[in-house]
Amino acid sequence: MKRTLCLLLTVVMLLALVALSGCGSSKALTLNVYNWGEYISDGSEDSLDTIKAFEKWYEETYGQKLKVNYTTYASNEDMYAKLSSGAVSYDVIIPSDYMIARMKDEGMLLELDFSNIPNYQYIDESFRGLYYDPDDVYSVPYTYGVVGVIYNANVVDEADVGEWDLMWNDKYAGQIVQFNNSRDAFATAMYKLGIDVNTTDHAEWERALEELKTQAPLVKSYVMDEIYNMMESGEAAIGAYYAGDYFTMLDAQGDDVDLQFYYPERTNYFVDAMCIPSCCQHKELAEIFINYMLSEEPAIANAEYIYYASPNSLVYESEDYQEELGEEAMEILYPGIENFSELYNIYAYKNLDSETLDFVNTLWESLKIT
Numbered sequence: 050m051k052r053t054l055c056l057l058l059t060v061v062m063l064l065a066l067v068a069l070s071g072c073g074s075s076k077a078l079t080l081n082v083y084n085w086g087e088y089i090s091d092g093s094e095d096s097l098d099t100i101k102a103f104e105k106w107y108e109e110t111y112g113q114k115l116k117v118n119y120t121t122y123a124s125n126e127d128m129y130a131k132l133s134s135g136a137v138s139y140d141v142i143i144p145s146d147y148m149i150a151r152m153k154d155e156g157m158l159l160e161l162d163f164s165n166i167p168n169y170q171y172i173d174e175s176f177r178g179l180y181y182d183p184d185d186v187y188s189v190p191y192t193y194g195v196v197g198v199i200y201n202a203n204v205v206d207e208a209d210v211g212e213w214d215l216m217w218n219d220k221y222a223g224q225i226v227q228f229n230n231s232r233d234a235f236a237t238a239m240y241k242l243g244i245d246v247n248t249t250d251h252a253e254w255e256r257a258l259e260e261l262k263t264q265a266p267l268v269k270s271y272v273m274d275e276i277y278n279m280m281e282s283g284e285a286a287i288g289a290y291y292a293g294d295y296f297t298m299l300d301a302q303g304d305d306v307d308l309q310f311y312y313p314e315r316t317n318y319f320v321d322a323m324c325i326p327s328c329c330q331h332k333e334l335a336e337i338f339i340n341y342m343l344s345e346e347p348a349i350a351n352a353e354y355i356y357y358a359s360p361n362s363l364v365y366e367s368e369d370y371q372e373e374l375g376e377e378a379m380e381i382l383y384p385g386i387e388n389f390s391e392l393y394n395i396y397a398y399k400n401l402d403s404e405t406l407d408f409v410n411t412l413w414e415s416l417k418i419t
Contacts, residue, residue, distance in 0.1 A: 141329075198311055
């Protein structure tokens with residue numbers, strides 16, 4: 050009886066151990082990453098797939114399978130709406146500066162444990178202590194850049210090129226595309242008129258709205274990621290967008306398209322940074338992911354693939370990276386990194402108070418239905 054009982058207990062214990070062992074070895078961790086579209090090296094065109102590289106590195110380093118669930122959004126506002134709804138959970142997000150400030154103020158971000166992010170040391174001093182995260186607690190800069198105007202030189206007369214006026218030139222009616230988000234679209238009008246993009250004066254925002262209304266009949270479409278195909282194919286001839294994306298479009302432009310780029314004197318200087326939202330389920334893992342993205346190989350791969358300027362010294366000081374991009378791209382993407390914080394403080398979007406933000410959103414909706 051005792052022998053039978055012992056055998057039964059042994060079998061039960063062995064089965065339990067097998068079950069536990071099987072569970073531990075087959076079940077992968079999941080990290081949920083939410084990022085802009087076209088904003089990471091994905092393995093296409095012989096580039097490094099940084100997500101798969103991280104999954105492989107993590108398993109080799111920690112002996113645990115990992116699956117990165119990577120999804121994208123088209124604008125800061127789309128990302129904010131989804132997270133604020135409480136219906137989703139993400140571990141890493143990459144918002145722009147003004148949205149980081151808003152989410153921080155609303156308690157939607159977690160403080161980072163920088164002991165898990167030692168590669169933060171490579172972030173240039175020009176990108177520390179900026180207004181949206183003055184104590185460098187909630188974010189790690191991923192990319193930065195400047196907004197400019199992209200145009201098809203085969204359609205646009207050189208004499209018409211300059212400042213923001215090109216986007217209001219009725220000669221090109223039906224060939225102009227405008228940002229499909231309130232902050233960027235209003236900014237084009239405000240920079241054009243010399244209005245502070247962070248004003249709380251409702252009358253100034255209404256002035257900008259009137260300027261956008263005069264532009265509306267000329268606009269083919271309000272776009273975000275759609276701008277790529279439209280500019281590359283020649284379907285549109287003029288549009289404001291982020292400098293790095295110009296080079297992506299340039300690489301894919303059609304044979305009868307000649308895309309060119311310039312910076313207006315007054316324009317948006319921005320930083321996009323990696324953050325951990327308060328809904329995060331795997332904070333330490335998220336910090337490990339952020340640290341990995343700051344290491345040399347993935348950081349350079351991402352910068353080369355998306356063509357955005359990097360605040361990471363491992364990237365912009367790399368001779369191979371500089372050679373790969375070429376002199377023209379380096380001049381456009383890095384127009385004086387040492388002066389970045391000065392220009393940023395003048396022209397960057399700040400976090401608007403809730404009353405102003407609600408007012409701007411109301412104006413934006415009124416523009417879209419006219």
